[in-house]
Amino acid sequence: MQNFSFHNPCQIEFGAGQISKLSALIPSDARVLLLYGGGSIKHNGVYDEVVAALSQHHWQAFAGVEPNPEYETLMRAVEFAREQNLDFILAVGGGSVIDGAKFVAAAVPHDGDCWLIIGNRVPIKTALPIGVVLTLPATGSESNFAAVISRRETNDKLSFKNAKVFPQFAILDPKSTMSLPARQIGNGVVDAFVHTTEQYLTYPCEALLQDRFAEGILQTLIEIGAQTLAEPNDYNARANLMWAANQALYGMVGLGQAQDWATHAMGHELTMLHGLDHAQTLAIILPALWRYRFESKKAKLAQYGRRVWQLSGEDEQVARQAIEKTADFFNAMGLSTRLSAYQIDAKIAADGVAAQLTRHGRVKLGEHFDLTPEDCRAILLTAH
Ligand code: NZQ
Ligand code: ZN
Numbered sequence: 001m002q003n004f005s006f007h008n009p010c011q012i013e014f015g016a017g018q019i020s021k022l023s024a025l026i027p028s029d030a031r032v033l034l035l036y037g038g039g040s041i042k043h044n045g046v047y048d049e050v051v052a053a054l055s056q057h058h059w060q061a062f063a064g065v066e067p068n069p070e071y072e073t074l075m076r077a078v079e080f081a082r083e084q085n086l087d088f089i090l091a092v093g094g095g096s097v098i099d100g101a102k103f104v105a106a107a108v109p110h111d112g113d114c115w116l117i118i119g120n121r122v123p124i125k126t127a128l129p130i131g132v133v134l135t136l137p138a139t140g141s142e143s144n145f146a147a148v149i150s151r152r153e154t155n156d157k158l159s160f161k162n163a164k165v166f167p168q169f170a171i172l173d174p175k176s177t178m179s180l181p182a183r184q185i186g187n188g189v190v191d192a193f194v195h196t197t198e199q200y201l202t203y204p205c206e207a208l209l210q211d212r213f214a215e216g217i218l219q220t221l222i223e224i225g226a227q228t229l230a231e232p233n234d235y236n237a238r239a240n241l242m243w244a245a246n247q248a249l250y251g252m253v254g255l256g257q258a259q260d261w262a263t264h265a266m267g268h269e270l271t272m273l274h275g276l277d278h279a280q281t282l283a284i285i286l287p288a289l290w291r292y293r294f295e296s297k298k299a300k301l302a303q304y305g306r307r308v309w310q311l312s313g314e315d316e317q318v319a320r321q322a323i324e325k326t327a328d329f330f331n332a333m334g335l336s337t338r339l340s341a342y343q344i345d346a347k348i349a350a351d352g353v354a355a356q357l358t359r360h361g362r363v364k365l366g367e368h369f370d371l372t373p374e375d376c377r378a379i380l381l382t383a384h
Pocket of ligand 1: 036037039141144147
């Protein structure tokens, strides 16, 4: 097991009715910026619950944070927060709104070019406090310190990470996810699944508990993903999905493990160039990457196949079957593993992603830091 340090200061309030706790979780003298997306919270009752809980607070809203949150939009939120002297950011929505909130929290007090915050190119001296009401289980952003921001003008979708933007609290009410369309449920399951495998499916690191924790999350997602799609009103399925997605990127799965975030690195470029949903890119890339890196991942693939899919036989055979089981599972969640399903030409996508990775300096990916843009190009060509 590799060395690690771990700290997650986010308080989690889980369960039906917990949104009312906002009144106590946010300091009474805070001036709150309520940040949200395209309006789903106005249709499913979440906005009304939040407003009721904030009845004793000073708050103002900024709406319109889009999926794959856009820098220009967020800069308008930053200006608004500065003008109105707002000093607490409350994100109500999915990963895009939460990531946007992290950027706004860091940018409001920042002196200088806020774009440099993205990619961790300037230190973040301070950030406004953040609270979250989560409506889409997928990213784990509600209780981690990462954010992914897009800038369409320059074709960039890049992340930053900083402990100063850890949300202080996250409210996870499974009822607020009941209004999700099937596409977003499938997306959430696949995103959480891939977060788990990227911290687990590399090579054996003798991190026994973390392996079993990862396998437990993967098995839960397989069980609960199908159940949630089949029974959209099943509260316990929603609850388990929300908790599994949170735990997938809460920080514990990857402790002491070699990690491989190449699927996400390539996926962000694919979203920027071709407009696919985040999880759609992951479903295309992950099985193709595993086939391409079969030999170096074989031991872990075989372990995964036996423990998660209950396969038996020789390592080689179990590992290969495990990849196909994973691809079938993504398909069952409504996500294709092929670029052609989205009318995307594999050569154009492969060339574009390789060029973007090179431009962004992402030239040594994977658990062995040896996956080049040329390898990424070859992987995408197989996902035609
Ligand atoms: O904008 P609204 O109207 O709210 O609609 C959203 C949006 O259209 C809708 N939605 C959310 N909750 C809903 C709902 N619709 C009905 N009922 C509800 N309860 O869902 C759509 C997608 O929302 P979005 O927030 O974009 O989805 P997701 O949570 O999948 O977030 C994706 C973003 O997170 C980044 C991705 O790259 C992408 O930009 N990620 C962030 C990570 C992190 N911070 O740790 C890790 C991830 O790997 C990921 O990269
Ligand atoms: Zn993701």
